[in-house]
Amino acid sequence: MSEAAGRGGRGEVSEDALAAWLDAFVRDPGFLEKYPCYAAILARLAPVADPSVKRMAVSLFDGRFFLHVNVESFMNEPVFLRGVLLHEVHHVALGHLCHPKFAGADEPELMDLALEMSANEYIEEPLPDPIRWQPYASIGLRGGQSTLERYELLVSAAREGKLPQRGGEAVDDHRVLRRPSREPGAVEQTRQLLLRAAEEADALAEDGDPADVPGLLLAGKTPGRLIEELTDALGPPAHPLDWKTALRMFVARERAPVHTYARPNRRFPGRVGEVPGRTYAPRAITKPSVLVAIDTSMSMRREELSEIARQLQVMSESARITVVECDVEIGRVYAFDGRLDEVGGRGGTDLRPVFAPEFLAARKVAGVIYFTDGAGPTPPAPPPLPVLWILTKPQDFACPWGERAWLARKPRPR
Numbered sequence: 161m162s163e164a165a166g167r168g169g170r171g172e173v174s175e176d177a178l179a180a181w182l183d184a185f186v187r188d189p190g191f192l193e194k195y196p197c198y199a200a201i202l203a204r205l206a207p208v209a210d211p212s213v214k215r216m217a218v219s220l221f222d223g224r225f226f227l228h229v230n231v232e233s234f235m236n237e238p239v240f241l242r243g244v245l246l247h248e249v250h251h252v253a254l255g256h257l258c259h260p261k262f263a264g265a266d267e268p269e270l271m272d273l274a275l276e277m278s279a280n281e282y283i284e285e286p287l288p289d290p291i292r293w294q295p296y297a298s299i300g301l302r303g304g305q306s307t308l309e310r311y312e313l314l315v316s317a318a319r320e321g322k323l324p325q326r327g328g329e330a331v332d333d334h335r336v337l338r339r340p341s342r343e344p345g346a347v348e349q350t351r352q353l354l355l356r357a358a359e360e361a362d363a364l365a366e367d368g369d370p371a372d373v374p375g376l377l378l379a380g381k382t383p384g385r386l387i388e389e390l391t392d393a394l395g396p397p398a399h400p401l402d403w404k405t406a407l408r409m410f411v412a413r414e415r416a417p418v419h420t421y422a423r424p425n426r427r428f429p430g431r432v433g434e435v436p437g438r439t440y441a442p443r444a445i446t447k448p449s450v451l452v453a454i455d456t457s458m459s460m461r462r463e464e465l466s467e468i469a470r471q472l473q474v475m476s477e478s479a480r481i482t483v484v485e486c487d488v489e490i491g492r493v494y495a496f497d498g499r500l501d502e503v504g505g506r507g508g509t510d511l512r513p514v515f516a517p518e519f520l521a522a523r524k525v526a527g528v529i530y531f532t533d534g535a536g537p538t539p540p541a542p543p544p545l546p547v548l549w550i551l552t553k554p555q556d557f558a559c560p561w562g563e564r565a566w567l568a569r570k571p572r573p574r
Contacts, residue, residue, distance in 0.1 A: 170229060175207075175209075178207045181207075182207045182227070183203070185241075186198075186202045186245075195246070196376060197360065197377065198355045200360045201249050201253065201353060201357055203220055204353060204356065205248075206224055206225065206226050207227045208227070208228055209229055210228035210229060210230060212230075212333075213231060213242070213332070213333040214228075214233065214330075215230055215288070215331065216229055216230065216244050216248050216331075217334075217335065217427070218248050218252055219257070220349065220350075222416075223345070225349075237524045238262050238550055240288050242286075243286050243287040243331075245282060248279075248332060249378065249460070250278065250280075250379045251275070251279050251315075251337065252350065253354060253378045253379055254307060254379055254386070255347070255389070256278075256279070256307065256337055257350070258342055258347050258349070259390065262307065262337065262507055263338075266315075267315050267318065268314055270311060271311050271327070273291060274311035274314060275334065276291040276328075277292060277296075278379070280292055281380065282380040287331055289328045290328050290329075291328035291330065291331075292328065294331055295327050296310075296313075296314070299316075299322055300313045300317075301313055329372060343548070349388055351390055354378075354380070354383045354386055354387050354390065358382070358387065407475055407565075447478060447480045448478075448479050448480070448525075449479070449482065449524060450475075450480070450526060450527050450528055451484060451514070451520070451527070452481055452529045453486055453528060453529070454483065454484070454485050454500075454530075454531045456485045456487045457488075457533075457535075458531075465500040466500070468542075469498065469499055480495075481496035482494070482496065482523060483495075486511075486513055487508060488513075489513055490513050490514065490519065509535050510530060510536050510537055511531070511534075511538045511559075512537055513529065515538075515539050515543050517543075525545065526545060526546075528545065528546070528547045528548070529550060530548070530549050530550065534551050534553055534556055534558075534559070541561075542561035546562075548562065549562050549564040549565070550564075550565045550567045551565070
């Protein structure tokens with residue numbers, strides 16, 4: 161870490177200075193060429209100086225990922241900086257920070273062991289006395305196992321009195337990882353982070369397979385494979401996102417600029433060719449077009465339609481909205497004008513007509529948001545654009561694709 165970034169002692173460093181340091185570090189050609197997927201994720205973490213952590217930690221709050229850095233620690237032991245950064249990326253990519261299955265373990269110390277083993281695996285850079293799986297091979301631990309597989313083996317061995325003596329130390333601070341609950345939408349936000357890394361990996365791999373290029377892997381796996389494991393692609397997510405938050409995220413993502421490395425770094429303009437910069441590729445400033453489908457077979461009350469209309473009104477400031485009503489077939493199609501009156505239909509449910517290629521092509525939309533109870537057939541394959549399901553019964557919805565959010569429905573007053 162540079163003297164400028166650490167100046168001030170005991171972690172007293174400005175947020176801008178720390179962000180400039182991390183930006184320069186991950187875009188250094190030596191790191192970027194060797195760890196492109198890791199750089200893609202680190203570039204999306206907001207660094208904060210935090211002397212309360214031993215070295216580093218990661219957290220997720222209000223939709224943002226934070227990297228907590230003990231500046232003084234890395235001033236004293238810079239040799240571990242690269243390895244610890246890779247370790248933090250593994251915690252994020254493996255879902256340790258977001259997925260409920262890692263939260264509130266009955267044996268938190270053993271879960272910490274399993275988390276550390278998985279976060280340290282595949283790291284060849286120096287780490288400070290790391291916890292590895294190899295000393296636990298006698299109880300069945302092997303390379304490539306999932307974190308939960310290791311946790312279950314550790315618990316079983318502890319109950320039988322066969323747990324080997326612990327060796328090594330935790331690389332980072334696990335206070336956030338030990339929390340008994342996870343922030344709503346955390347899995348989806350992590351999926352989006354991995355999706356960006358996957359897109360960059362595919363671009364760097366050109367026509368080849370990212371799995372054939374070691375630098376394009378994360379924790380020994382392709383980003384796409386990590387996404388499958390994170391979201392349990394063969395089944396519905398366990399904790400859907402709050403629908404109002406999901407609407408904001410959906411539109412914000414469609415309007416987000418695309419980053420590129422085609423310009424010198426603005427913080428280090430004199431280091432052209434040494435520290436790559438980052439700018440944003442131009443996008444059309446027009447609002448994206450979004451299709452909002454309403455399953456008219458639902459018994460949607462007037463107050464619910466009014467609340468949806470209020471949220472769409474806010475959304476309409478950033479997007480052009482077309483409403484389509486559908487039960488077993490498409491009914492009315494109209495531009496959203498700020499209100500949702502009584503919807504027609506009230507027949508059975510078929511969620512496929514809205515995704516007919518000819519219907520979507522005629523609307524030229526950037527994404528589809530579908531309000532439904534989920535009680536109907538869906539296309540076997542997803543359309544070539546983002547889809548957000550806003551569900552009244554999220555646990556009963558078996559569609560394996562698309563993002564999903566929960567439309568909480570309040571009971572009628574007596």
